[in-house]
Every structure is written in C-alpha cells, then in structure tokens.
Amino acid sequence: MPGTTIIWKQGHILEENLKENDIAFWINKHNRYSDLVAQEEVERMQNxxxxxxKPNLFGSPDERTAWLKQLWWQLPRYVRPALYFSYRMIFQLGIFEGRTSVIFHFLQGFWFRLVVDxxxxELLKNKQKQASTNQISPFKFALKFVMLFLVLYYFNILFLGVTSPGNHYSSFLATHLNYIEGLRSLLLSCSALIISWLGFDVIHNHIDLLVAGKGAIRLAYDCLGLAIMSFVTAFxxxxxxxxxxxxxxxxxAILGIQLLNVTRLVLLALFWNRKANKVIDHHTLFNIILYILxxxxxxxxxxHNHHRKDTIAETNLPVSA
Incomplete structure (x- = not known):
C-alpha cells in the first residue's frame, strides 16, 4: 500500500531484464559498459x-570485492580475461550448466573483459598521441614566436614608411588604409574626451594634444604601443x-594596453613637467610597467589552461570502490 514500509528479512529478490534475452540488446549494453570500465581503469592508472x-581479503564483502578488484587491475591485460573465463568454467563448474550458460560465461566473462582491455x-594510445601533439617544444615555440614578432614589427615600420611622405609614399594607403594614423587619432580623441570630462579645456589634431594652462604633448609613433601589441600577438x-x-x-589584452596608454596620455597632459622631469623617461617607464603586467x-x-585540463580529467567520472 502507498505510504507503507515493508521489511522483508527472508527470501530472495530475483531480477530478470527480459530485454537482455535479445543478444543485440545485451551486446550493445555491455559495449557501453565497457567504455565506462575502460575509462575508469585508465583513470586509476593515472591516479x-x-x-x-580499504581492500581486505578477510574483511567485509565490500572490502573483499575491493581486494579482488585490486588484484584484477594488477593482472596483465589480455591474459586476465582467459584466466577469469577458465575460473568460471572450471572452478565454478560453468561447463556443466548447459549450452546457454556456457555462452553467457563466454560473453560476460571473456568477451566483455577482452573488449575492456x-x-x-586504445585510450592509452590516444592519450599518449594527444600528449605528444599538445606537448610544447621550446625550440619550435621560440622560433615561431620570433618569426611572428619580426613579421608584425617590421610590417608596422614598413607601413609607416609607405604612408609617410617620401620616396615610397602611397597616397592610397595613407588615405584609406592608414591604421597607424587611425590608432593615433583614436588615442588622442579618447584622451581629450576624458580630459574634458575632468573640466579642462583641451584641443587636439592628428598628432598633438593641448590642454589650456598645462601645455602640449605630441603622440609619436613609438608611443602607440605597436611594438608591445606585436609582442603579445606573436606570443x-x-x-x-x-x-x-x-x-x-x-x-x-590589446584593449587593456591601449586603455593604459590613454591613461598615460591623460596623466602626461595634466601633470607632466618636461623641464622638471628630464631625468625620468616616461616612455621607458611605461613600457617596463606594461611588459611586467x-x-x-x-x-x-x-x-589556467593546464589547471582546466587537470580539473576536467579529475571530474570526468565519480569515485567508486
């Protein structure tokens, strides 16, 4: 009856899954289980x-099962399925239980355990292959980093040359694709906007910024942060x-670099005294701070990437006895 608890101390509970009478269902089910068992054992190998x-041959039934499992994990793969099948057939007298019983012992005691091994x-080979693929070669990384950095760094210098008046000047690039001039104008506009919010009168053109009563600063090419952006991009x-x-x-990271650059320009425009601070090179100091950060x-x-991989591996399956 609903809501009634019955304590059953005598008798046996027989469980019969009629679906398992279909051999295709049984094989598919144990094929899925073999994935879980194999994954579990690989995780035990990796601690x-x-x-x-605590495994104990003479302890409780659960402790004895844990001891037998530990013994099983120490047996050589591909040999243990044959040993287990022989044990069930000979010592547990499975050979005398009829054709259906022999088939079951073969499938559950040998075939299933062999598929697991x-x-x-396969899992160990895939993990080893993945580890070798993801392994960082210091020489390969350093070479790739240096090559990318040089390409980016000198491309910026080359582009600056062809967009500046001179022998190799390109009016089309200077007019339509001049990202260096665009970045300079953006930094000056943002700095001027912040300074105006602070209550100061400020004007700027494509290279200079002037604050009334404070003086002017000029945003040169080496103050745009292109070198450090090339560095972080290459890395x-x-x-x-x-x-x-x-x-x-x-x-x-790039947005953060330019945000700090704008902060520097605002502070220079408001507080920097060029005559009183001849000893300190604010450009070098700013680069040192940027590279440290x-x-x-x-x-x-x-x-974070390595920690994430370890966390995923540790939480893939729950701990069991």
Whole structure:
C-alpha cells in the first residue's frame, strides 16, 4: 500500500531484464559498459581515481570485492580475461550448466573483459598521441614566436614608411588604409574626451594634444604601443592553444594596453613637467610597467589552461570502490 514500509528479512529478490534475452540488446549494453570500465581503469592508472574502501581479503564483502578488484587491475591485460573465463568454467563448474550458460560465461566473462582491455589500450594510445601533439617544444615555440614578432614589427615600420611622405609614399594607403594614423587619432580623441570630462579645456589634431594652462604633448609613433601589441600577438599565436582561447585573451589584452596608454596620455597632459622631469623617461617607464603586467597575465593564461585540463580529467567520472 502507498505510504507503507515493508521489511522483508527472508527470501530472495530475483531480477530478470527480459530485454537482455535479445543478444543485440545485451551486446550493445555491455559495449557501453565497457567504455565506462575502460575509462575508469585508465583513470586509476593515472591516479585520478582511487578506491574509497580499504581492500581486505578477510574483511567485509565490500572490502573483499575491493581486494579482488585490486588484484584484477594488477593482472596483465589480455591474459586476465582467459584466466577469469577458465575460473568460471572450471572452478565454478560453468561447463556443466548447459549450452546457454556456457555462452553467457563466454560473453560476460571473456568477451566483455577482452573488449575492456582492448579499449584500455586504445585510450592509452590516444592519450599518449594527444600528449605528444599538445606537448610544447621550446625550440619550435621560440622560433615561431620570433618569426611572428619580426613579421608584425617590421610590417608596422614598413607601413609607416609607405604612408609617410617620401620616396615610397602611397597616397592610397595613407588615405584609406592608414591604421597607424587611425590608432593615433583614436588615442588622442579618447584622451581629450576624458580630459574634458575632468573640466579642462583641451584641443587636439592628428598628432598633438593641448590642454589650456598645462601645455602640449605630441603622440609619436613609438608611443602607440605597436611594438608591445606585436609582442603579445606573436606570443599568443605561437603558443599551442585553440583559436578561441587565443582570441579571448588577445582582444582584452590589446584593449587593456591601449586603455593604459590613454591613461598615460591623460596623466602626461595634466601633470607632466618636461623641464622638471628630464631625468625620468616616461616612455621607458611605461613600457617596463606594461611588459611586467603582460608577463603576469600570460603566466596566468598558460597556467589556467593546464589547471582546466587537470580539473576536467579529475571530474570526468565519480569515485567508486
């Protein structure tokens, strides 16, 4: 009756899944189970998964099962299915239980365990292949990083040359595709906007910014941050990670660099006294601060990827006895 608890102390509970009378259903079911068992054993080899019970041959039934499982894991693969099948057929007298029983012992005691061992080897090979693929070669990374950095760095210098009046000047590039001039104008416009919000009168053109009563600053090519942006772009794309992970770090990093650059321009325009601060090179000081912040960010970006992989591996399956 609903809501009534019955305590049954005598008798046996017989479970019969009629679907398993169909051999195709039985094989498909055990094929799925073999995936889980193989994955579990591989995780035990890697010390990701551990037994929650202390193995003890003379302990409780669960402790004895844990001991037998531990013994099974230590047996050589491909040999243990044959040993287990022989044990069931000879010592448990399965050979005398009829044709259906022999077929069941063969499928459940030998075939299933053999499939598990085959899948264990496949998982180990795939993990080894993946590890070798994802392994970072210092020489390969350094070479790729240097090449990308040189390409980006000197491309900016070359582009600056062809968009500046001179022998190789290109009016089309200077007029329509001049990203260097666009970045300079954007930085000056943002700096002027912030200064005006602070209550100062400010004007600017494509290269200079003037604050009333404070003086003027000139935004030269080497103050645009193109070198450090080339550095971080080369490093991120040379490092072996997925493109999505690279872009998720690179875009905020570049925006952060230019945000700090705007902050520097605002502070220089309002507080920098060129005559009183001849000893301090604000450009060098700013680059040192930027590179320190960038190195710290790259360190945590790299560590976060390794930590994420370890976390996924550890939480893939629940711990069992």
């Amino acid at each position: 990701i998964r551990r037994q929650t019970l 085959i899948k264990i080897d 991120v794309f040379a490092y072996p990670k997925k493109l999505r992970q690279k872009l998720m770090f690179l875009i905020p 960038l190195m710290i960010s790259l360190y945590f970006w790299i560590k």
